[in-house]
Amino acid sequence: MSHDLLRIAIPNKGSLSQSASDILREAGYKQRSDGKQLTLVDVDNGVEFFYLRPRDIALYVGEGTLDVGITGRDLLLDSGAKAEEALELGFGRSRFRFAARPGVIGSVTDLAGKRIATSYDGVVRRYLEEHGIDASVTRLDGAVETSVQLGVADVIADVVETGSTLRQAGLEVFGEPILESEAVLITRSGADLAADFDVFRRRLEGVLVARSYVMMDYDISEERVEQAVALTPGIESPTVSPLHREGWVAVRSMVRRDTAQRVMDELWELGARGILSTDIHACRL
Ligand SMILES: Nc1ncnc2c1ncn2[C@@H]1O[C@H](COP(=O)(O)OP(=O)(O)OP(=O)(O)O)[C@@H](O)[C@H]1O
Ligand SMILES: O=P(O)(O)OC[C@H]1O[C@H](OP(=O)(O)OP(=O)(O)O)[C@H](O)[C@@H]1O
Numbered sequence: 001m002s003h004d005l006l007r008i009a010i011p012n013k014g015s016l017s018q019s020a021s022d023i024l025r026e027a028g029y030k031q032r033s034d035g036k037q038l039t040l041v042d043v044d045n046g047v048e049f050f051y052l053r054p055r056d057i058a059l060y061v062g063e064g065t066l067d068v069g070i071t072g073r074d075l076l077l078d079s080g081a082k083a084e085e086a087l088e089l090g091f092g093r094s095r096f097r098f099a100a101r102p103g104v105i106g107s108v109t110d111l112a113g114k115r116i117a118t119s120y121d122g123v124v125r126r127y128l129e130e131h132g133i134d135a136s137v138t139r140l141d142g143a144v145e146t147s148v149q150l151g152v153a154d155v156i157a158d159v160v161e162t163g164s165t166l167r168q169a170g171l172e173v174f175g176e177p178i179l180e181s182e183a184v185l186i187t188r189s190g191a192d193l194a195a196d197f198d199v200f201r202r203r204l205e206g207v208l209v210a211r212s213y214v215m216m217d218y219d220i221s222e223e224r225v226e227q228a229v230a231l232t233p234g235i236e237s238p239t240v241s242p243l244h245r246e247g248w249v250a251v252r253s254m255v256r257r258d259t260a261q262r263v264m265d266e267l268w269e270l271g272a273r274g275i276l277s278t279d280i281h282a283c284r285l
């Protein structure tokens, strides 16, 4: 019976865990209330959640044991699992970068012969191979920044968000970021997923759109409507409806949340009135 449910892997701990549960809850799914719970069945929505280490999620999905997972792009690439990205989720953003004590390394070519510590040895070994650099890689579980001070490594490759951990350890980044990461929805490569996966993905897409857009309504005179619509082109096309007032129309369009205030100012300048911006709670586009 429970095999008809879509089986979804979710981070049980770490940076991605809370945000993953939040987006699922916003998409209408049940989530655990106890941080120690291992699995959760949401029969009404036809899904079962498995709370796993984010590092292991790509393996379960790549093997086909679980249908879908939420993990970091960096972890997916590090795992080498046969899984692929189905949707970028917009949280857990970070860069994966090399760092060392100031002045030790000028550019990535100076990595030759150095000792590199990292928790992402798969990503680092591949990078070195692609750049034809011969260096030794030590895999550590975490707190990688401290390894330089302790004399275990000359260089680290690690997740950088604000950079404050690096600063504390007296390290500086060098070279271009090895990769840009964020939380992603993953599925098995080449998997022929059932319709229930499409429903799941559409729900999450709906949350992402609802988070980044507002609905804008305003009234404008007919002769200015083309200029106004150019400011609010929407995702598909704005709705323009007649108003009882002669020569005026009502416009309804989706606007990116981060530009909404500026767009409202410009609409006002153009002569629009009754300008309203409303949150979208959910949508299917
Ligand atoms: N400070 C951070 N900011 C944003 N994303 C991060 C940060 N630290 C780790 N991540 C992301 O979280 C994922 C790793 O999750 P994981 O739970 O293993 O590590 P963690 O969040 O560092 O947890 P832990 O407490 O176990 O060290 C990766 O995708 C990584 O890019
Ligand atoms: O640039 P920042 O904002 O400082 O964030 C980056 C740090 O956050 C994570 O560490 P975490 O606290 O998860 O510890 P860990 O190294 O043991 O994983 C990551 O591994 C970096 O060390």
Ligand SMILES: [Mg+2]
Pocket: 142
């Ligand atoms: Mg960590």
